[in-house]
Ligand code: SF4
């Protein structure tokens with residue numbers, strides 16, 4: 554006898570999962586020391602099959618998902634990427650490929666276009682070939698990225714570039730912007746590292762100083778004016794790290810409110826970092842996405858505000874920022890229900906102030922950073938590498 558269709562109870566009036574992030578694989582040929590992948594990525598379970606991913610895309614679309622990001626790791630490592638893009642197009646998604654560009658070829662760009670891919674974002678490590686390749690852990694990375702950025706533009710896509718900035722490259726933001734102009738970029742995200750995954754592990758060696766940030770923002774503003782005066786449509790988006798804010802970001806626009814991430818092994822998360830939290834998350838191999846989104850423990854756990862402690866519980870800003878980021882609260886205080894320490898009202902805000910002070914005197918060279926690869930990931934899993942005292946206290 555067929556089982557009755559599942560009817561969600563939706564105890565917390567959850568919104569629709571409009572944004573689906575499909576982390577297809579944790580495999581990646583690069584080794585960025587600021588990678589936001591979980592530290593133990595190398596010990597996660599087997600990747601979902603093509604059929605399982607197609608099922609996820611179909612279920613999420615039925616539930617209202619409209620935007621789909623293919624990410625990783627490096628999503629190009631999946632040989633079925635074209636097929637998944639084609640399926641997503643048929644289902645009516647707006648699709649975005651988030652890639653390092655390594656493994657991309659002109660013929661793949663063409664194939665993805667024919668399959669219906671809407672958007673490609675290529676990330677760079679630096680404007681300088683030597684620094685870029687040192688940070689990426691690959692001698693060919695920069696040349697490959699340049700060639701592929703040009704191929705993406707030639708195929709008629711808007712050119713969307715992403716530069717992750719940190720204390721080792723932010724002083725060259727003028728050169729980064731010049732490179733973007735030369736490449737005829739349409740959108741450039743100048744995103745200072747956010748401190749999750751390997752970036753958190755390496756925070757002491759990556760967090761820029763306040764003076765570096767202020768200078769970089771001022772330089773960006775000068776370029777914005779120049780671009781506008783020249784009628785150049787290139788948009789520069791400057792993202793500051795929340796370590797220099799006094800209020801936290803409204804993380805994921807609210808827990809389990811809009812964003813749904815499915816990791817390579819099928820674990821469903823309200824944000825791509827949430828796996829590190831000490832709560833259980835469901836897997837698409839065991840549950841339908843409806844059950845997961847509306848009724849699972851993991852997705853309901855930080856919905857609403859009944860989980861909050863003071864000062865968030867009685868704060869008149871709680872509907873604006875939802876108490877900040879649960880992962881950041883957990884990483885910095887050991888308590889995922891605490892206020893995000895970025896908030897100046899948090900009694901743990903001193904940890905953020907201490908990190909800013911440490912950035913003033915930090916002296917960690919590029920080659921002393923911990924790079925993201927299978928070996929370091931396994932060392933993180935078995936406790937041989939732990940976040941430095943500086944990053945956790
Ligand atoms: S941040 Fe770097 S190492 Fe991490 S997935 Fe992206 S390209 Fe790979």
Ligand code: SF4
Nearest residue numbers: 865868870871876896
């Ligand atoms: S106390 Fe909590 S809710 Fe209020 S602003 Fe700070 S993080 Fe947001």
